[in-house]
Amino acid sequence: MSIQQLPDTLINQIAAGEVVERPASVVKELVENALDAGAHRVDIDLEEGGVRLIRIRDDGGGIAAGELPLAVSRHATSKIASLDDLEAVATLGFRGEALPSIASVSRFTMSSRRDDDAHGASLQVDGGNLGEVAPKPHPRGTTVEVRDLFYNVPARRKFLRAERTELGHIEEWLRSLALARPDVELRVSHNGKPSRRYKGDGQLFSGERLGETLGEEFAKHALRIEHEAAGLRLHGWIAQPVYSRASADQQYLYVNGRSIRDRSVAHAVKQAYADVLFHGRQPAYVLFLELDPTRVDVNVHPAKHEVRFRDARLVHDFVYRTLHDALAETRAGIGVAVST
Numbered sequence: 155m156s157i158q159q160l161p162d163t164l165i166n167q168i169a170a171g172e173v174v175e176r177p178a179s180v181v182k183e184l185v186e187n188a189l190d191a192g193a194h195r196v197d198i199d200l201e202e203g204g205v206r207l208i209r210i211r212d213d214g215g216g217i218a219a220g221e222l223p224l225a226v227s228r229h230a231t232s233k234i235a236s237l238d239d240l241e242a243v244a245t246l247g248f249r250g251e252a253l254p255s256i257a258s259v260s261r262f263t264m265s266s267r268r269d270d271d272a273h274g275a276s277l278q279v280d281g282g283n284l285g286e287v288a289p290k291p292h293p294r295g296t297t298v299e300v301r302d303l304f305y306n307v308p309a310r311r312k313f314l315r316a317e318r319t320e321l322g323h324i325e326e327w328l329r330s331l332a333l334a335r336p337d338v339e340l341r342v343s344h345n346g347k348p349s350r351r352y353k354g355d356g357q358l359f360s361g362e363r364l365g366e367t368l369g370e371e372f373a374k375h376a377l378r379i380e381h382e383a384a385g386l387r388l389h390g391w392i393a394q395p396v397y398s399r400a401s402a403d404q405q406y407l408y409v410n411g412r413s414i415r416d417r418s419v420a421h422a423v424k425q426a427y428a429d430v431l432f433h434g435r436q437p438a439y440v441l442f443l444e445l446d447p448t449r450v451d452v453n454v455h456p457a458k459h460e461v462r463f464r465d466a467r468l469v470h471d472f473v474y475r476t477l478h479d480a481l482a483e484t485r486a487g488i489g490v491a492v493s494t
């Protein structure tokens with residue numbers, strides 16, 4: 155076979171393999187776009203675990219009608235324009251890949267209106283085939299509808315799990331988001347019934363959203379963490395050792411506001427708890443690490459679940475030391491005997 159340039163739709167479908175694993179990944183990308191657009195309230199309507207329908211509506215800045223086709227084009231983004239921007243990126247998105255990927259493996263509609271526009275507009279994309287931009291009434295903000303995910307990619311469709319399982323993945327993702335952004339109201343419905351509501355009153359740090367999200371037991375036993383050194387800042391909540399988990403299901407780490415999995419930081423936390431947790435038990439925590447964006451590379455994987463720290467050792471030791479000292483203080487404070 156001779157060498158050929160692949161058509162855009164196929165390129166997008168290939169890229170979708172990395173960005174869109176399941177309905178939860180679609181919800182993640184779309185809600186992150188809503189947050190990047192400055193939304194205060196996001197409505198998430200789901201049908202059949204998100205497989206039949208995911209509809210995300212936000213009250214953010216919106217998109218100009220003429221830019222709707224660009225929004226669903228590959229490598230088109232309003233969030234960075236240069237390598238320097240990438241190094242200091244403060245938005246959740248920056249790759250310009252999510253919408254074209256999602257739109258290439260679903261029946262996709264995007265409707266939007268900016269504050270100053272007299273009319274809203276809408277664009278349909280069916281399995282990657284762009285329709286025409288059409289006028290459509292819409293309040294300020296954006297609505298994205300994703301129907302029949304993977305309808306044209308049977309190999310991916312086969313990997314979708316039962317409705318409850320897919321819904322569970324979405325809920326877990328939303329929980330992690332709700333912890334990071336207590337200032338945003340999130341309303342979720344499933345199969346036409348309201349299923350979850352996070353009020354956007356910014357109350358995480360007085361403990362309200364913490365309890366709402368991770369349960370009152372966690373909130374009751376949570377220690378407030380707040381420490382800064384060497385340009386690193388760690389804040390959030392860790393559970394006292396009396397509250398531990400059988401699995402690592404309540405371990406939330408955010409780096410500059412982005413939800414992240416990081417082995418080295420997870421190890422540092424585990425080590426800090428080594429003396430105070432029974433063998434096999436897992437700590438629970440919600441930790442926010444802030445550092446200068448030039449000290450961390452967020453462009454490691456298309457799904458952006460991982461980052462690379464310039465000085466990983468420093469970060470590890472900082473997290474370990476901060477939590478170790480906080481745990482030692484409470485032990486001293488409540489007079490629990492400590493074996494060394």
Ligand code: ADP
Pocket residue numbers: 183187188191212214215216217225226230231232233246247248249250251252253254295296
């Ligand atoms: P990225 O988020 O990496 O820029 P996306 O493919 O997710 O790439 O989105 C492409 C562009 O479409 C964004 O840069 C943004 O300008 C616009 N966009 C997407 N979703 C929204 C939204 N909900 N509100 C306003 N603009 C949006």
Ligand code: MG
Pocket residue numbers: 183186187246247248252253
């Ligand atoms: Mg995006």
